[in-house]
Amino acid sequence: MARYLLRRVLQAIPLLFIISLLLFIIMQGTGDPLATLGGRQPTRAADRERLARQLGLDQPVLVQYVYWLIGNDWVLVDPETGRYGTRKGVLRGDFGESITRRQPVTTVVGERVGDTLLLTGTAEVIIIITSLALGMYSALRKYTLFDQVFTAISFVLYSFPVFLMAYVLIYIFSIGLRSAGLPYLPTSGIFDPTVGRTTGQVLWHLILPVTTISMITIAAYSRYIRSTMLEVINSDYIRTARSKGLSERRTVFVHAFKNAALPLVTLVGLDVPFLLAGAAVTETIFAWPGLGQLFIQQIERKDYPVLMGLLMMISLAVVVFQIVTDVVYTLLDPRIRYS
Amino acid sequence: MSAVKPVTLSSERGEHKASENRALRRFLAHRGAVIGAILLALILLYVTVGSLIFSEADANFADSGRRLQPPSAEHPFGTDNIGRDVFARTIYGGQISLMIGLLAVTVSVSIGVTIGVVTGYYGGIVDSILMRITEAMLSIPTLLFLLLIANVFGSKFPSVQLFGRTFSGSVIVIILIIGFTSWMYLARIVRSLVLSLKETEYIIAARALGAHDVRIIASHLLPNILAPVIVTATLGIAGAILQESYISFLGVGVGPPTATWGNILDGARQFFDRAPWLWVAPGTLIVLTVMSINFLGDGLRDALDPRSDKSA
Numbered sequence: 001m002a003r004y005l006l007r008r009v010l011q012a013i014p015l016l017f018i019i020s021l022l023l024f025i026i027m028q029g030t031g032d033p034l035a036t037l038g039g040r041q042p043t044r045a046a047d048r049e050r051l052a053r054q055l056g057l058d059q060p061v062l063v064q065y066v067y068w069l070i071g072n073d074w075v076l077v078d079p080e081t082g083r084y085g086t087r088k089g090v091l092r093g094d095f096g097e098s099i100t101r102r103q104p105v106t107t108v109v110g111e112r113v114g115d116t117l118l119l120t121g122t123a124e125v126i127i128i129i130t131s132l133a134l135g136m137y138s139a140l141r142k143y144t145l146f147d148q149v150f151t152a153i154s155f156v157l158y159s160f161p162v163f164l165m166a167y168v169l170i171y172i173f174s175i176g177l178r179s180a181g182l183p184y185l186p187t188s189g190i191f192d193p194t195v196g197r198t199t200g201q202v203l204w205h206l207i208l209p210v211t212t213i214s215m216i217t218i219a220a221y222s223r224y225i226r227s228t229m230l231e232v233i234n235s236d237y238i239r240t241a242r243s244k245g246l247s248e249r250r251t252v253f254v255h256a257f258k259n260a261a262l263p264l265v266t267l268v269g270l271d272v273p274f275l276l277a278g279a280a281v282t283e284t285i286f287a288w289p290g291l292g293q294l295f296i297q298q299i300e301r302k303d304y305p306v307l308m309g310l311l312m313m314i315s316l317a318v319v320v321f322q323i324v325t326d327v328v329y330t331l332l333d334p335r336i337r338y339s
Numbered sequence: 340m341s342a343v344k345p346v347t348l349s350s351e352r353g354e355h356k357a358s359e360n361r362a363l364r365r366f367l368a369h370r371g372a373v374i375g376a377i378l379l380a381l382i383l384l385y386v387t388v389g390s391l392i393f394s395e396a397d398a399n400f401a402d403s404g405r406r407l408q409p410p411s412a413e414h415p416f417g418t419d420n421i422g423r424d425v426f427a428r429t430i431y432g433g434q435i436s437l438m439i440g441l442l443a444v445t446v447s448v449s450i451g452v453t454i455g456v457v458t459g460y461y462g463g464i465v466d467s468i469l470m471r472i473t474e475a476m477l478s479i480p481t482l483l484f485l486l487l488i489a490n491v492f493g494s495k496f497p498s499v500q501l502f503g504r505t506f507s508g509s510v511i512v513i514i515l516i517i518g519f520t521s522w523m524y525l526a527r528i529v530r531s532l533v534l535s536l537k538e539t540e541y542i543i544a545a546r547a548l549g550a551h552d553v554r555i556i557a558s559h560l561l562p563n564i565l566a567p568v569i570v571t572a573t574l575g576i577a578g579a580i581l582q583e584s585y586i587s588f589l590g591v592g593v594g595p596p597t598a599t600w601g602n603i604l605d606g607a608r609q610f611f612d613r614a615p616w617l618w619v620a621p622g623t624l625i626v627l628t629v630m631s632i633n634f635l636g637d638g639l640r641d642a643l644d645p646r647s648d649k650s651a
Contacts, residue, residue, distance in 0.1 A: 014471060015471060015474055015475055015478070018471050018472060018474075018475040019475040019478055019479060022472075022475055022476070022479075023479065026487065026488060026491060027487075155371075155630060155633070155634070156626065156630060158630075158633070159577070159625075159626045159627075159629035159630035159633060160626055161581055161584050161585060161588070161622075161625060161626075162585075163584075163585070163588050163604065164604070164618070164622040164625065164626065167607075167611065167618050167622065168622075170611070171611075171612070171615060175612045273480075280482055280483060280486075280589075281482075281585060281588070281589065284589065292483075295483055295486070296486065296589060299486055299487060299490050299591070300490075307487060310483075311479060311480070311483060311484070311487070314479075314480050314483070315475075315478045315479050315480075318478040318479075318480075319478055322478075
């Protein structure tokens with residue numbers, strides 16, 4: 001196991017290098033960040049040149065990549081004043097500085113991680129519980145009216161783009177309820193500024209975006225649970241469990257559940273890193289100040305250190321969680337052994 | 340599985356035909372697939388016959404005197420914020436959305452199959468490098484990556500004239516970037532199929548007879564990976580249509596004057612509550628199209644791949 005883990009970690013290192021190089025090269029095409037600077041355009045050519053030198057934008061791409069990776073505090077950036085670079089590089093935890101906000105990328109990203117995780121984490125918990133419940137129920141009631149209706153609905157929902165789901169929900173539960181004179185759900189932000197950030201407010205504001213994110217994924221996952229559950233229920237050991245007189249409840253919830261829910265570990269493990277990014281559309285629609293919204297805002301401003309940092313952190317999370325998922329799967333399923 | 344293998348060439352053809360019929364029967368027995376095929380045919384009729392009734396000029400004609408009108412007999416899906424007929428726009432937008440889906444998949448299938456065959460067949464250092472790149476691409480969150488590239492290349496292409504119509508240059512960009520970011524799963528599937536096919540006796544025999552690599556790949560490997568490629572490609576069209584709608588929705592997709600289902604929806608955002616018809620029509624069309632293609636893909640999988648036959 002330790003050797004397997006070591007091998008996976010060693011394999012992940014070149015992978016991360018390739019990802020970062022790939023992203024860095026594409027990032028060069030986003031355009032001149034000095035052209036916009038979030039609106040505060042430096043007018044004089046001399047200013048622009050100085051700024052480019054300060055930000056290291058006058059260097060060749062590969063040199064910029066090396067600075068981004070290992071920093072430039074060993075490089076004399078300004079021979080006239082004898083000033084050395086200040087960046088430490090990603091390998092030492094420095095993702096550079098946001099061009100438009102003049103703050104470290106880690107700060108800009110850090111202040112938004114919490115709110116994104118609040119949104120997507122809540123959604124993920126609801127997704128897991130609901131799809132397990134619906135999928136298992138549907139499998140146990142195979143070909144009943146419930147199963148048929150549920151199958152039809154999940155096929156439709158599965159084909160929904162996220163933003164359309166958001167539109168439909170907002171139209172019904174916010175605009176519709178408001179015009180009917182009923183209490184309606186809020187559609188923007190985390191809390192009402194006149195009330196302040198209370199738990200009740202946050203929960204109230206969570207309802208629509210969380211439902212938006214969850215519905216489509218629940219449609220997909222519950223179908224998946226249903227089919228694994230059907231496979232398990234027809235297997236020999238379940239027949240054995242039934243024939244030795246175990247109660248139906250015990251058969252289903254202890255024996256069948258364990259194996260039917262197992263593949264969900266992989267799905268969720270691959271999902272977790274995308275919890276950081278996957279809500280970009282939802283966050284934009286609901287004005288939720290999270291990472292997805294940040295990414296879309298900074299794309300417009302061509303703030304590539306932030307974009308690069310965000311994509312790199314998420315990719316790192318993907319790689320790490322892939323390894324974690326495989327390890328957890330081994331621990332949960334004794335039939336699989338890695339060597 | 341048939342127990343007796345016919346030996347003569349003519350009866351081999353006969354058997355081939357029989358297996359085609361079997362695939363067709365399995366497809367027709369799949370209720371969802373038939374519904375999907377009919378639905379998709381209706382959508383294709385909508386965007387083709389519709390364009391015979393309305394010209395593209397109608398779809399792009401803006402009349403400020405009829406802004407944001409609700410659906411009426413004259414404008415079945417209402418009008419948008421600058422007075423264009425939404426019905427006509429969904430017809431032309433549909434053509435573009437479907438075309439983007441189809442061509443983007445063509446790009447991604449070409450890349451995916453090439454990389455899958457090369458890595459699986461030749462192995463070695465090429466395999467290691469290409470598979471690391473594949474993994475790298477799989478680790479980057481797709482939507483954000485798409486948005487980034489769309490932003491990089493989005494407005495750098497001039498409009499193009501084709502078939503007497505003007506297409507916004509961004510259509511080509513969107514096709515290419517969706518294609519270039521969606522080949523990875525297919526490459527992996529093809530690679531693993533080629534890896535196992537490579538060891539089969541008839542490939543070894545072909546090689547022993549001195550067949551050239553190109554011949555082995557073209558006439559022995561490719562026909563045997565066709566079924567999973569067709570299924571993945573079909574489902575990929577649905578994915579590409581969705582992705583186009585996402586990037587157009589976020590404003591970095593296909594630009595004006597060309598309409599797509601996605602950018603009609605983007606335009607609907609500001610008038611969301613006042614003019615629901617702006618998003619209901621293109622939204623419904625996207626959902627119906629994606630759903631029918633998904634059904635079709637499922638049906639094809641069951642029909643073409645006997646191993647996944649669970650209905651028996």
